[in-house]
Amino acid sequence: MSAPQLVVHRDKELMAQAAAARLITKIVDSQAARGSASVVLTGGRNGNGLLAALAAAPARDAIDWSRLDVWWGDERFLPEDDPERNVTQARAALLDSVPLDPSRVHAMPGSDGPNGNDAEAAAAAYAAELAAAAGPEDHGDVPTFDVLMLGVGPDTHVASLFPELPGVRETERTVVGVHGAPKPPPTRISLTLPAIRAAREVWLLAAGEDKANAAAIALSGAGEIQAPAAGAYGRSRTLWLLDAAAASQLPRSLYPPASP
Numbered sequence: 001m002s003a004p005q006l007v008v009h010r011d012k013e014l015m016a017q018a019a020a021a022r023l024i025t026k027i028v029d030s031q032a033a034r035g036s037a038s039v040v041l042t043g044g045r046n047g048n049g050l051l052a053a054l055a056a057a058p059a060r061d062a063i064d065w066s067r068l069d070v071w072w073g074d075e076r077f078l079p080e081d082d083p084e085r086n087v088t089q090a091r092a093a094l095l096d097s098v099p100l101d102p103s104r105v106h107a108m109p110g111s112d113g114p115n116g117n118d119a120e121a122a123a124a125a126y127a128a129e130l131a132a133a134a135g136p137e138d139h140g141d142v143p144t145f146d147v148l149m150l151g152v153g154p155d156t157h158v159a160s161l162f163p164e165l166p167g168v169r170e171t172e173r174t175v176v177g178v179h180g181a182p183k184p185p186p187t188r189i190s191l192t193l194p195a196i197r198a199a200r201e202v203w204l205l206a207a208g209e210d211k212a213n214a215a216a217i218a219l220s221g222a223g224e225i226q227a228p229a230a231g232a233y234g235r236s237r238t239l240w241l242l243d244a245a246a247a248s249q250l251p252r253s254l255y256p257p258a259s260p
C-alpha cells in the first residue's frame with residue numbers, strides 16, 4: 001500500500017475544479033491506453049461539486065462518454081426516483097448532460113427496484129453486476145476501476161462505511177446493505193473496503209472546516225474500523241484532495257503549500 005498523496009487547494013471551489021480537470025485527464029489517458037475507462041462516483045456535496053465542475057469544464061468533451069463505465073461507491077436505499085439518491089443528484093450535476101452509453105451507467109438498486117425493500121438482496125444484486133463485469137485480469141469479483149472517488153464524512157466515513165458499524169468490518173463481500181447509518185437515510189448500500197481497494201486509484205475528497213478533524217484522524221495512522229477513510233486505498237495510488245480548511249489540522253510537513 002503506497003502512502004497517500006495529498007494535494008491542498010485554496011478553497012472548495014478550486015478543489016472541485018482542479019479535481020474535475022484531474023479526472024478528465026485520467027479518463028482520457030485510460031481511454032487512450034485501454035479503449036475505455038471506469039469510474040466510481042460518490043455522493044455528497046464534495047462529490048456532486050466535482051461533477052458540476054466537470055460539467056462546466058471546457059475540456060469536458062475530450063472524454064469519449066460512450067466508452068465510460070460509471071459505478072457508485074454507495075447509495076441511499078430509497079425509491080429509485082428519490083431526489084436524495086446519489087444517482088439522482090449525479091444525473092442532475094453531470095450525467096444527464098453528457099452522451100453516456102446507458103448500458104454502462106450502473107446505478108445501485110432502489111428500495112422499489114427489482115429486489116424490493118430488501119437492502120441485502122439489492123447489495124447482492126449489485127455485487128453480481130460487478131462480478132459479471134470483472135475480467136480475468138481483474139482482482140477478485142470487481143472490475144478494475146480507474147478512479148474510485150470517496151467523499152469523506154466528518155466522522156471519517158467513506159461511501160456508507162461508518163466507524164465501528166458492520167460494513168467497515170466486511171472482508172469477503174464486495175457490496176453490503178447498511179442499517180442504522182448515522183447519516184440519513186439510515187438504510188444504504190455500500191461497496192466494502194475490499195471492493196474499494198480493487199481500484200487502481202482511490203481519490204478521497206475533503207473540503208470544508210467540518211472535515212479538518214476527520215482528515216487529521218484518518219491521516220495520522222488511525223485504524224480503519226474507527227476511521228474508515230484510513231482504510232480506503234488504491235492498488236497504485238491513494239490521493240487526498242483537500243481544501244485549505246480541511247487540511248488545517250494536518251501537520252504542515254504532510255503536504256506541499258496550498259495552491260495560490
Ligand SMILES: O=C(O)[C@H](O)[C@@H](O)[C@H](O)[C@H](O)COP(=O)(O)O
Pocket residue numbers: 042043044045046047074075076086150151152153154157158159160183
Ligand atoms: O451517500 C452519501 O452521503 C455519500 O456517499 C457519503 O459517503 C458522502 O460522500 C460523505 O458523507 C461526504 O459528504 P459531503 O461531501 O456532503 O460532506
